[in-house]
Structure formats: structure tokens, C-alpha cells
Amino acid sequence: MTAWETVIGLEVHVQLATRSKLFCGCAATFGADPNRNVCPVCLGLPGALPVPNAVAVRLGARAALALGSTVHPVSVFARKNYFYPDLPKGYQISQFDRPLATGGEVRCESPDRGLVAIGVTRLHLEEDAGKLIHDWVPGRTAIDLNRAGVPLAEIVSEPDLRSPTEARAYLGVLKQVLVYTGVSECSMEKGSLRVDANISLRRPGGPLGTKTELKNMNSFANVERALEIERERQRTILDGGGRVEQVTLLFNADAGTVRPMRGKEESHDYRYFPDPDLPPVVLSRAWIDAARAELPELPEAKRSRFQSAHGLSPYDATVLSAERPVADYFEAVVRAGADPKTAANWVMGESMPGYNEVGAFAVSAVRLAGLIGLVKDGTVSHPAAKRVFGELGAGDEAPHAVATRLGLVQVRDDAQLGAWVTQVIAEHPAEVERFRTGEPKLLAFLVGQVMKKSRGKADPKAVSERLLTHLEAS
């Protein structure tokens, strides 16, 4: 049986990180009581008019520029007409034939194909709809319009993805770029990132097959899973000589199934036309250039700079550049004087577990650099420094002060060291004899005995030197 090639394209909606909605001053925040963040405009009351949110336009343009898209000097808001109770005006204000931006690409790592560039078809701005709540009032449907009018960017990919795994990788990179640039929080749980996936199978090199659309995936992993399930479903149909029907499917994560949306799929005619309430969005060349200049260093560039400038391994560079706060923190530690490779180990080993848990760094970059310095100059041992790190989070005490308070500053007092060394030599005559007669590994045993006496406070290097001196002299 000939192999099928999988063809996937993704439509991603992200909520733009504005304070207010796309066409009114209502808060765009998540989690308010139902119908609190509403006004005549987003309720679609008679006579109310939309006024575009300039910040949303700027964030949309920034996203587009970060993806290498062309931001158009003129784009047009259009009305997408359909009736639904979560849509107050009976139309959604979106962009249709003149989107904010077209073109661009997302580069991601494919397990089968290596680094692949996935084309971006377009990025446009639109308002979100409200939300129907079916379990609020028994037997009835409640409507929460807090979300109505929240600004979204819809990012449509080309059908360039060839496997569910690639789709997931694409989403990871896209999210990373959008979070990096401050365009969106990209939280699937809060609904600030939503994915619809189109998938079809074809003979390699042949014409595109009939596609189906998958909805209702609540994580990247579920996007991948839903695509795998649908790929298998289509493969079975096609292998059996059947035809795939063009339908919209809802993914059920619990059952691990995809099912056609309730009711017969209707072919919608949205009757798009330019919204007469909104003049075209006109962006000057200078405005677009300024938006481009505002872009931060993107993850890909940062990753390669971490390798070239800081000498990090590809793995470390990837981990440390994955999130902007982590990258900024790492670089601050380096700027505060720490050696980059050591800093990388500390950030990945000690700082990141806490960051991943609470989303913030307990120990400031400057204090971490100070602690790394204490290890470097031998003030504390590496294991002791880890204990100091654990204590640092609590307050603003200097690393050295914490080490002193915990009694972890290494003892380099010659007299004390000398006394411990003399005692250990006296207490272990057999081991001393064996060392002298050609068993050098016994030095480690003797060092260990001294360390034990010092309760770990002696500097092992100094102990070792002192022991050798004594053993050779006597």
C-alpha cells in the first residue's frame, strides 16, 4: 500500500495583551464575574460605535514583524455576519481581504525533516465573541459577554506541516515568539491561545486531499493527539477506498475521539464587507519601522548568541533562551561578573526549579553572581554554596553573610588546619604507612578524615596540600 502524506495547517487565535478591548474601553482581563466588563459598545446596544484600540494594532504589527510578515500600510476591518447568542452585534468585526499582515514564517525543528520553515499565510486582527455557559442556570443557557470584543490576532499557517509532531513544534515556537515579544500571554487554560487544525492526506506530490477541521483542543499535546487520531481515521477511510468528508470535528480529550460538530455542518456565507464604522487602518512607513525597532532579540537569535558570545553548549543555550525572563536573568548574572558557563549551570540547576514553580526568581542575579564569586575564590565549597543558595531567597542578606551565619565559610586558618592534620596522621598510622609505601589513593581517605573533623568547613584543597606537606616532611 502506498504511503500517504499528511498535510496540516493551523489557525491560531491569540489574545493580544492589551488592558482594554479592541473597540471600547472595557477591561480585557480574564476571570471577572460574568458581564462585568461590558459597555454599550461591546454589548452591541443601539447607537454604539466601535473605536479601534491603537495598542492592539501595535501588538498585532509587532507579532507580524516578529514572524517576518509584511505589515500592510492599509488594512481594513470587515464585518463577518452570522447569528449566534454570543455575538452581540450579529457580526464579528474582523479583517478579511485586507489583513494587517501577510507572509512570514515560523522555523521549527521537525523530528523527521530537521529544521523546517513553516509559512505564515496571514495575520489579522479581530474581536472575540462572548461565551455561552450551559451549566450556570439549569435547563438554560447563560451568556457572559466579558470576552466579547477582546482583541485577538488570528495567525494562519500555510499547509506546510507534515505531521502532528511538527504541528506541536510549530505551536511551541509560535508561542515562544509571541510571549517573548509581549504580544500575548498565550495561555491555553485562560483561552488566550486557541488552535484550530486542518488536516488532509494525499499521495506524496499529488493534489491536496479533502481536509477536515479539528477544534476543542486545550493543550499543545492534545493538538498533537487529536491530529494523530484524525490522521488514522482518514488513513483508514482512504485505504478502504472511501472518501473523506469535509467536516468540522470536535476533539474529546477524555474519550480520545473526534466527532463531527452537533447538527449538520452548514456552509456559512459570512457576507464579509468593509465595516463602514471604521476607516481603514493606515500605518506609515515610519510607524512600521518604529514597531520593528521595538522588537526584542528573538529566541532564535538569542540562542545562537549565547553559544557564540558565552560559549554555551547548544543545549544550555536553548534552555536559557527559551523564556525571556530566564535569558534576561542569566545575562544579568553574567553582567554581574560570573563566568558564563558557571552561571549557566547555577541558573539551570538552582534558579530555574523555583522559577518554574512560582514564575519568579527568588535570588537576584547580583546575589547569585556574588555567591558564584565566593565559590570561585574558595570562601565556600560548592556543596556549601548550594546550601547558602537555599537560604538566600528568604531575605536580602548578602551571600557571604549567610555563609558566615551558617558556619559554611571554609576554614583556611593554618594553625587549626595543622592541628587537624597532625591529629589525623597520629590516629591513622596504618593508612599513613600504606600511603608512604605506594598507595596514593589513601590521600583521599586522609583528606576525608580531616574534613570530618572540620565538620566540612575545611577547604579540601588546602587540606590535601597540608597533608602532603606533612607526610613528605615526616
Add this chain to the structure above:
Amino acid sequence: MTIAAEALAVAERLERSASLNAVLAWSRPALEAEALRVSRIGSDGPLAGMPVAIKDNIVTTDLPTTCASRILEGYRSPYDATVIERLRLAGGLVACKTNLDEFAMGSSTEHSAFGRVRHPLDPDRVPGGSSGGSAALVAAGVVPAALGSETGGSVRQPAAFCGVVGVKPSYGRVSRFGLVAFGSSLDCVSVFGRTVSDAARVLAAIAGHDPRDATSRPAPPVQVPVPRADLRGLTFGLPTEYFPPDLDPGVRAGVDRAVALVQALGGTVRPVSLPHTRYAVPTYYVLAPAEAAANLARYDGVRYGVRRGAGLDLRSVYRATRGQGFGREVQRRILVGTYVLSAGYYDAYYAKAQAARVRITADFEAAFLTGVDALLTPTTPTPAFRAGAKMADPVQMYLADIFVSAVSLAGLPALSLPAGRSEGLPIGLQIIAPSFEEDRMLSIAATLEPHLSATAEVR
């Protein structure tokens, strides 16, 4: 007269004029509240207690806003339109809400869900529309001025029928925030006045950029005109397309007399051509319904207004609410508008109409570029017609707007000035000016006004 006394007098006049059916909502307490508000903040404002009637498609918090539709029966807006706020700031007093064709769709005010408005001079005739209630109240002397709205002539045409001044400003001159949308790219809050001065005072009060309306434009304020000594140095164009052979003889006589007066006052008159005029009505009746179909989608019975079909499924609720809530003319336009935007028809209708709109606008621009300062035309092809005369034939009704539609499509300012009477019925002279040249237009009107003897028979 004190403002409180003025409010009382308005109340009495409103009661006496009830037979016109021009008013949908008013109340003595609301009038008293208006008077109190004005005497506190705006009694020395430019409108100084002037009572102004408000077309019932402009939202107000104190009185219901129904658009003369069953679907909004009893609807109370939680906010006031920008023009209402500005009216009050200038010392104006909201007198009442006036009857209209449902959602401003019509040319006779017969398409109101709450009954037709009667012409003040002949109850068997229509006052024009869709702002017929506002026009009739000003003509009957109930109020000196009123707000109406224009999408395609809905103030100028009834102003001509009723013998009052009707001013449509440039698109973008007056905020649409709080004007219930019909055809958003055409809608303009517009003004009726007993005199040019009254209309201009109200227009000056409500005009100006509004950050809540993205289509409103900043511009220097509108000036209340001072009549000129003469019209020397001004050139007037007479578009040949506006003087067809079948023009009503009374209307022709009225406009001829006005043109002769313009010449007598030193104005230069010459013919011009606006060749795409004949496409104006069909273009309008594609674009306005297209926009209306979307604008009226929000009346679905879900959030406010009337809901029918309780207990039925969603689709049935929509069908019952909109089927019973909207009148026939509104339903007709929603269907037309939906059709012209449909896949497969968009290019043939909507896109073509947009292209025609560009040509129609270019006609005016070309005429003004030849050195014409303003255009003079009849406002309507006939005087006020009899009630019922055009109800059976929508196209005949649409053609009542033949001389006013093109101006709306071009977004220009225009004004209808009473120019005498034919067999007792008023005739309107339309003055059209370039975009945002309201001052010129108003000063021409103010100069002609005292010479035109508006109630004189012209035939």
C-alpha cells in the same frame, strides 16, 4: 419667557398637536427635568432654552428609543447620544421623541409601527420621511427646531414637503454615536429649523469631532450665518439631470423663481452636468440595505428589546422575534441587503454599487472644480403626496428621494430651503455645497431666505 415657562408652553403645544401623530414619547416630568437641567447649566448657552424635538432613532436615557419599531418597543437606552449631550450643554431642551419610518427606512413616515404622521397642512398627505415627525412638529410651530437623521434624504425631503429648513451636514461633521445605525457610511444626524438661523444654531451646537465615532472628523466649528447683502462673486451650478421634463410644474416654478432671485442678487448661474445622477437611487438601494442588514442583525431578542418564541429553539426565537418585530419595509431591506452581499452576488451588486458611488462623488467634485460654489436643485420631484399613494409600490416610494440620494452617497452638505408653495403645498430648493463648506451653504441660504416669501404661491 423663563425656561420653565417655555417648557410648559411646549407641553401645551405638544398636547394640541397630538392629531399629527408626530410624537412617540414625551412627558411633563421629563420636560420639567430638562428645564431644570438647562436653567442650572446652560441657560445662557447658544440655544438658551430652545426646545428641540428628537427623532426617535437618537438614543436618550430619559425617554424611550423605539425607532418606531415593535422590536424596540419600550427600549430605554442606558446612555445619551453625543448630540443629546451637546444639545444640552448649549442650553437646548429635549422636547420629545418624534415618529419616523421604522428604523428610518421610508420617505413618507407611513412605515412607522405606531401609525403614520399627518402633514400639518393637509392631514391626508404625508409629511415626507423618514424624519416626518420632526418635520411636522417644526412646521406646526410646536418647536423651533428638531433633530432628524439622514441616510438618503430623510431630512431634506420632509423639510421640503413641510415647508421648513432642513440641513444635512457633511458626513463626519456630526457624531453618530447614539444615532441608531441604518446605513453607517451614509447616516448623518441632521437638523430642521423654522428658519436657517434656528437650524444653524442647533447644527453649530451638535457639530464637532467625537472620539467615540471613528468616522467623525475634526473641523472648525459651524458658524451661525449672517445674511449677505447680495450673492455677487458666487457661481451657482444648475445640474441638468435635476430638471427632467416630467418635473412637477409647481416644483419647477418654485425653483425657477429661486434661481431668478439668485441672479437678481448678483449670483452667476450656469448649467452643469452630473452624469451619474441616474445611478444614485439604485446605488443607494444596494448600499444602504447592505449596511442595514448587518446593522439590524443585533435585534435578535437575546439581550434587549422584544423577544418572541419563548421556549422554542434558538432559530425559532430569531425567526419569531425578527419576523414579528420588524415591519414589512424593514424586512424587505434586510432581505435585499443580505442578497447583495451574498457569495456570487457581491461583485454584481455591492462591489458595483461601491464603484458607482465613487463615480457619483467624482461628478460633484468635478463640478465644484470648475468654479461652482454651490449647486441649486429642487429637493423633491413633487410636493407632498397623498398618504397611501406609494405604499403599494416600493420603487415609486424610493424615487421620491431621486434628488437627495446622490448627495448622501457623496457625503456632501446640503440644505432644503422653503421656496414658495404650489396649490398650497410647500416647495423646497436644495442648496448643495462642497464637503465641509457648511458655512458657505448656510450663508447662501440665510441670504436668500428673507427674499423667498416661503408661503407665496409660485404658479
